[in-house]
Amino acid sequence: AQSVTQPDIHITVSEGASLELRCNYSYGATPYLFWYVQSPGQGLQLLLKYFSGDTLVQGIKGFEAEFKRSQSSFNLRKPSVHWSDAAEYFCAVGPGRDDKIIFGKGTRLHILP
């Protein structure tokens, strides 16, 4: 069965510092992978997605993620965070046997001024 693990519940970084959020997945075939962001009071918004091809994908707001099949990982990165990046980030994997997308439990990002 497909699953997603986000090992870090909370991450705190200083504004301007680099960021990496970890995501590991379990899936029987080449997965479709996603990162979503949820800001307080906002709906989930897609940051980026990987379906095939180049394993380094660029997203919105300066985020990128790298698919590493050998490590079953899809870590999210940003070279320099801004205070507005404080939010909860969810990694997701799909499609499942019946096209459902499964989400991880999320990582809450805190930004220090």
Next chain:
Amino acid sequence: GAGVSQTPSNKVTEKGKYVELRCDPISGHTALYWYRQSLGQGPEFLIYFQGTGAADDSGLPNDRFFAVRPEGSVSTLKIQRTERGDSAVYLCASSLRQAGAGELFFGEGSRLTVL
């Protein structure tokens, strides 16, 4: 509107009552999903529609939960005999294609509180 619309945004009810939550997807999106998000958790899959039919309802926790999408657009999630454990934010998402090949667009959710 241009996005996914969910109503009500907040619903407070008493244990044992019946609740309906509505989702109006983006026009033209054939795939519609319901998820439930409890505090501190990620979205938990409930049910997926492709058109009018439920393609996968394996995430519905029990037979108190039911969802319909009679005309392939608006969907209603129905919860009978609500329990305190049903308290959560119920999220709806739609997609132009099957989600594995497309992006999910989420509404802002319906927060359900069962007293």
